[in-house]
Amino acid sequence: MNMTNNLMMRWLTRFFAGSILLATVLLVSCGDDPEPPNEEELITTLTLTLTPVGEGGATVTLKFYDEDGDGPIAPVYSYIPSSGGASPAAILAANTAYTGRIELLNESETPIENITEEIEEEDDEHLFCFTVGGGANISYAYADEDDDGLPVGLLTNWETGDAGSGTIKIVLRHQPGTKNGTCPGSGDTDIEVTFNIIIQ
Ligand SMILES: [Ca+2]
Missing domain, CATH: 1.20.5 (Single alpha-helices involved in coiled-coils or other helix-helix interfaces)
Incomplete structure (x- = not known):
């Protein structure tokens, strides 16, 4: 027992x-x-608006839209004003100064998610890098600088040259804890876009 x-x-x-x-x-x-921390967020839309400095001249809009981000659906580029044709380009005025402003959206969400605000809140982690393939000079406007005085690149100054054509590659780098203002620097790429431009 x-x-x-x-x-x-x-x-x-x-x-x-x-x-x-x-x-x-x-x-x-x-x-x-x-979910894992710092999960990549879908950015479907990057819009760059170029506003001529001073009076006169047309505002130029360059838009990238990719509904599935890294997925297989091809991105769509659109420009106003546009050259049209099989490989359209944005038309900029020669020898003209513009201020550039970038806006990012996630249009797959309802309501549409404004990613620009998140970038502004995490300004010490993000840096836009610009690679110019002719046609214009671009510099950071610094109005969007972080606490260390480093730019984000949402705001830029543009100066076009004489008539011609070129490309502008824009890469958003995500650099938590390691941003030092150099491109491409460390970290990951959140979005990469290449716009065509024609100067006339
Ligand atoms: Ca895609």
Whole structure:
């Protein structure tokens, strides 16, 4: 009788210890489960608006739209004013100063998510890098600088040259804790866009 009770007690002890261990593992798993930190956010739309400095001249809009981000659906580029044709380009005026402003959206969400505001809030982690393939000079406007005096690049100063054509590659770098103002620097690319321009 005693022997049986002892065995029963041991079995019960093991059973409960095992259950508690299992429950603990399950709880820890649940606690660890939420989405990974700094998960990449979908940016469907990058719009660059160029406004002529001073009076006169047309505002130029360059728009990139990719509904599935890194997915297989091809991005669509559109320009106002546009050269049209198979490989359209934005038309800028020659020898003209513009101020550039970038806006980012996630249009796959309802309501549409304004990513620009998130970039402004995380200004010490983000840097736009511009690579000019002819046609214009671009410099940071610094009005959007972070606490360390480093630009974000949402705001830029543009100076076009003589008539011709070129490309502007814009890359948004995400550099939490490592941003130092150099391009491309460390970190990851959030979005990469190449616009065609014609200067006339
Ligand atoms: Ca895509």
